[in-house]
Amino acid sequence: MKEQDEHISVDDELYEHHKFVASEGQEPLRVDKFLMNFIENATRNKIQQAVKAGNVLVNDAVVKSNYKVKSNDVVRVVLAHPPHENLLVAEDIPLDIIHEDESVIVVNKAAGMVVHPGHGNYSGTLVNGLIHHFENLPKNTSDRPGLVHRIDKDTSGLLVVAKTEFAMANLASQFFNRTTERLYLALVWGSVEEDEGTITGNIGRSLKNRLQMDVFPNGEFGKHAVTHYKVLERFSYVTLVECKLETGRTHQIRAHFKYLGHPLFNDERYGGDRIRKGTTYTKYKQFVDNCFKILPRQALHAKTLGFEHPDSKEKLFFNSEVPDDMRLCIEKWRNYTAHQHDE
CATH class of the missing domain: 3.30.2350.10 (Pseudouridine synthase)
Structure with a gap:
């Protein structure tokens, strides 16, 4: 039977939790397996339940688990509540701050600490600690307070954080132009x-x-x-x-x-x-x-x-x-x- 695609528009009651664009050269792969590879800590059962509930869209069309993702497909997961990472909660997490002035903060991140909230890591991140210690941090294009770069969870070491809009724009430019x-x-x-x-x-x-x-x-x-x-x-x-x-x-x-x-x-x-x-x-x-x-x-x-x-x-x-x-x-x-x- 030919799969029937139901086109829907995401309104105020549905929130985008994940969005992935399949690369050029993506070999056809079932959408549930594709999402398993993309979303860290996600279980096959949870993904299949989301598909069954009509919460997985490819190119804005609801699909079934056996849909084969192809090159340049836009795969989205939408749910009825905002993503947990958008509901930032300030947490009193000790931070190793090695420099701070009116514009920038330099933090020595411990191994094991996630830089910003994401799937499976909604608390205990560097961002949760930053918004507790510092008010009104500017948000980057991904809506993450203060961040101009990141390092992996299990990598330790130095990160610079912006305290002002100007500092964020300036530092982002330095990273883009490779002058850091x-x-x-x-x-x-x-x-x-x-x-x-x-x-x-x-x-x-x-x-x-x-x-x-x-x-x-x-x-x-x-x-x-x-x-x-x-x-x-x-x-x-x-x-x-x-x-x-x-x-x-x-x-x-x-x-x-x-x-x-x-x-x-x-x-x-x-x-x-x-x-x-x-x-x-x-x-x-x-x-x-x-x-x-x-x-x-x-x-x-x-x-x-x-x-x-x-x-x-x-x-x-x-x-x-x-x-x-x-x-x-x-x-x-x-x-x-x-x-x-x-x-």
């Missing part, structure tokens, strides 16, 4: 061949797993992305590198180093949460497991942040200490390498 300076510390699997180098390759949503980003070296999909790196230390089967971002794409360092064949240590989403290099000895497996327990996240820290102050035009640089979990993991690898030949 951002240095990251990463521990990656394997021995990186060159002591320093540049990874260039468009980054876009994976055509197979929409929660991952892929590198498209020929530029047919994705957005231009450039990561410069320098090897700091080599530890037998892993390498400590410093990364300088020229662009700021989602999961850029994680995707670029996976593409290079060196996924970040304990990066579950990109395959770094299992042994990628090393011996088959049980003792070594136990050592790596212990490292994973010490550092239960990807080994990535936004260490340095530099930008021009929106008002004074002074060049500001901020540096953060490597957090204990990552520092202890690095020390463990350093010690392992030093005593490797004694075993």
Whole structure:
């Protein structure tokens, strides 16, 4: 039977919770499976219930679960209540503020803290803490107070937050024009061949797993992305590198180093949460497991942040200490390498 599409308009009683545009090259995929790949922490049952209730639209038409999403389809999930992330609640969350003036705030974000509310993370985010500590933060184009950039939940390190409309516009321009300076510390699997180098390759949503980003070296999909790196230390089967971002794409360092064949240590989403290099000895497996327990996240820290102050035009640089979990993991690898030949 041919599926009957019912065209509806979203009025005041329905609110858009998610909107996704299928990439060029999207192979036909059932809409429920497509949304499973897109919406983190969503269950298949919840998505199918939303479809059954007529809350999933493709190109503004209600569809059934077996609708096949194709290139450039606009997939939307609409519900009768506003998205939880729009109902921002101030929460008294301790923040590690390393700089504040009348225009900007620089925060050292802990690993595990989500930057802004989203599906499955409606409280305990950096934004919830910011609106408790600071009144009248300007909103960006995505309606998120103060934010001009973000880092992943399990990445630690520095973020700048705007306190005024002018600061937000100015900082957004600096990020767009790539005049900010951002240095990251990463521990990656394997021995990186060159002591320093540049990874260039468009980054876009994976055509197979929409929660991952892929590198498209020929530029047919994705957005231009450039990561410069320098090897700091080599530890037998892993390498400590410093990364300088020229662009700021989602999961850029994680995707670029996976593409290079060196996924970040304990990066579950990109395959770094299992042994990628090393011996088959049980003792070594136990050592790596212990490292994973010490550092239960990807080994990535936004260490340095530099930008021009929106008002004074002074060049500001901020540096953060490597957090204990990552520092202890690095020390463990350093010690392992030093005593490797004694075993």
